[in-house]
Amino acid sequence: MQHTALDVSAAPVFNITRGTIAGASASLVGIGLARFAYTPLLPAIIDAHWFAASTAAYLGAANLGGYLAGALLGGYLAKRANAATVLRTMMLLATIAFAACAFPLSFMWFFVWRFASGLAGGTLMVLAAPTVLGHVPPSRRGLVSGAIFAGIGLGIVASGTLVPLLLREGVTQTWLGLGAIALLLTFAAWNGWPKQDAHVSHKQHATHAPRSGFTLRALYAEYALNAIGLVPHMLFLVDFVSRGLGKGLDAGAQYWVLFGLGAIAGPLVSGHLADRAGFGPALRAAFVIQIAAVALPLISTDPVSLIASSVLMGAAVPGIVALALGRVNELLAHHPAAQKGAWSTATTAFAVLQAGGAYGMSFLFTHNGGDYGMLFTIGAAALALALTVDLFAALRGNRENV
Structure with missing residues (x-):
């Protein structure tokens, strides 16, 4: 979440409410679910003999490694691509990673997709809030910022309440259920992003x-x-x-x-x-x-x-x-x-x-x-x-x- 200097008056008309929903959805999917849903899933994965306890812990850390890559990649992409396109792509990547994790084909398969979910989360964390906040008047940035960050907590609550319910159907069904939720949130955020990248106006003030x-x-x-x-x-x-x-x-x-x-x-x-x-x-x-x-x-x-x-x-x-x-x-x-x-x-x-x-x-x-x-x-x-x-x-x- 980076502060971005932007001449708001020069930007196209932007619906702040829809932008806030998009930002909160991104933090909910990229961090609240993609990272934190693994915590309540960890004991079930071990009990289902998908992976040993030691291996499962390393798979949890793979997401954080991906987060680092995403944090670095997000800054790079912000300068070279349309922010809305990157954000939509990363929310889709997180969604696909949920579906892929429903099938524990091998340690490396699972590791790659947990890393991919972390990469999506890191990129969303770096880009989502500044993309929205750069188009919000200063007097409203505190409220909008708090709402976007609260999406992380909503994702954690969702993972803590929904995961035990989904686990009654099985570990595979739980991953697929989380993927379905992520897909719905991706669609909800799809048209909420600003049409103009904040970094374009930012260059004028560099x-x-x-x-x-x-x-x-x-x-x-x-x-x-x-x-x-x-x-x-x-x-x-x-x-x-x-x-x-x-x-x-x-x-x-x-x-x-x-x-x-x-x-x-x-x-x-x-x-x-x-x-x-x-x-x-x-x-x-x-x-x-x-x-x-x-x-x-x-x-x-x-x-x-x-x-x-x-x-x-x-x-x-x-x-x-x-x-x-x-x-x-x-x-x-x-x-x-x-x-x-x-x-x-x-x-x-x-x-x-x-x-x-x-x-x-x-x-x-x-x-x-x-x-x-x-x-x-x-x-x-x-x-x-x-x-x-x-x-x-x-x-x-x-x-x-x-």
Whole structure:
């Protein structure tokens, strides 16, 4: 999600409501379903003997690797192709990937299609919101942005409620059902995208980007570290509850729904907090809350602790994106032409450490006897380091301003 400077008055008439629906549908399909539906499906795939537990975890990480590729590809395509065409193509690719995953022909087949779904999600994440927001008046961008990000939470809730119902018919039928939902959402978004690419008008305002200051580089590091902190819940929450705690798939799916409800509210609450306190303090508060949420399962696994952990980390998934994007724009307020490139860098850094964290934790999980506690410990440590970097950058910035 990149900020794009655009002369709105020069753009064709654009239906903001339809554009918002298109953006929310893209985030719902590309992230909410293509990535997060795999989490409640993971125990069922293992129980159905499609893949061993260790192999299934790596397949989950394949999606994050694809997300990194999509984040890089999205920036490239934004400069060379019509955004609406790219967005439609990627939503179709995610839909096809769902159908392909209904048939576990081999590990490599499944890996390729999970990677493809991640690639579609990464590209949609980079292009969907800026394509829409570039045609929205500044006074309405906060509301529209929150609605688009909330699509991620809607997808998580949908995966947590629909997947258990679909699994009653079988794992294959579940993948096909998710593909049908993705296809409907693709059609719903088809004509909602702006006819004029935001990057066309953006070129008219292009200037040389300023050198990245220490605070901005620190933000890249913080945002990337935050990606590691999200991995334990994103990949292992349902499996932890259902198999690790022995509560069963239905209980695991219930906590995933709570995770999704948090993700719906996250961007709205984060934006409200940032409006009152500023993006810097709001981001700092988000780090503290996430540290507590990731550490909670290490302290207690009673229902209250698990509910709080699920909701808070769910809110952090889209909420931290909104805060980081706002912080980038805040730091480069006097250099709007540089905001797009800075957000692309931040998104890539996030994707790199998220994919690396997923692969690394999957490797550790398979070689330490399935120790979930170590995963949450790593996540909390990464978030604590992010907070430390942020505090140091803030302290250094204060000293430079004295």
